[in-house]
Amino acid sequence: MKAVYIGIVLFFVFASCKKGKNNPEACNGDTRREVKLLTDAAAPAIDTTIVVTTVTALGELDVPDVKSETERQDIEKKIYLVRAEVDKVKKEPDGDWHIRLKEGDNYLITECPNPDCKYAEGSSYVNTYKQIKAFIEANDLEGKTVTITGVGFVDID
Numbered sequence: 346m347k348a349v350y351i352g353i354v355l356f357f358v359f360a361s362c363k364k365g366k367n368n369p370e371a372c373n374g375d376t377r378r379e380v381k382l383l384t385d386a387a388a389p390a391i392d393t394t395i396v397v398t399t400v401t402a403l404g405e406l407d408v409p410d411v412k413s414e415t416e417r418q419d420i421e422k423k424i425y426l427v428r429a430e431v432d433k434v435k436k437e438p439d440g441d442w443h444i445r446l447k448e449g450d451n452y453l454i455t456e457c458p459n460p461d462c463k464y465a466e467g468s469s470y471v472n473t474y475k476q477i478k479a480f481i482e483a484n485d486l487e488g489k490t491v492t493i494t495g496v497g498f499v500d501i502d
Contacts, residue, residue: 372439372462376413376501380421382458382468383496387417391496397426400448411499418499426494427453431486442481446493455493457481 379385403425409418429446436442440459445452458465460474468474 373441373458373464374439377411377415377498378464380417381498382465383470384464384467385417387422390417391422391424393424395424395426395494400427400429400446400451400453403427403453404451408499411501413501415501421497421499424494424496426492427455428490428492429453430490431488434481434486442478444481444486444491444493446491455495456498 373381380387383391406420408420409415411418427446429448431444432447432452433445434442435445440461442457442459444455444457446455457477458468458474460471460478465471465474
């Protein structure tokens with residue numbers, strides 16, 4: 346099964362940062378956090394034209410390797426719209442919500458950052474994260490087809 350390491354920010358974010366994954370104190374991880382939360386200097390350069398795509402097409406993109414200090418990449422300067430079936434919904438130890446979308450044997454992990462983290466408070470999208478968190482907690486999404494729109498994010502994993 347092919348994993349797609351591109352994510353969705355704004356509406357959902359893809360990224361479970363390595364160091365935050367098993368550390369509730371990390372709160373949204375501690376690598377590439379500014380890129381993930383749209384608080385980095387390059388965030389205003391995001392093209393607001395929505396790219397309608399599929400899980401499979403995203404899996405065919407050339408995804409760069411990134412390290413914790415890597416600045417926002419070109420692939421992370423686009424807004425993507427994906428419609429797919431929800432395979433799994435999971436709240437991570439750092440408070441982020443992951444929604445795994447599937448299309449055949451391919452999958453995409455989307456994420457909503459934890460809006461209760463002090464780091465999220467600095468994002469102009471914190472209220473969006475709160476709305477998404479409430480929506481996820483109020484709905485049984487597994488097995489349903491959803492449309493998710495957001496900014497790409499490349500995980501260090």
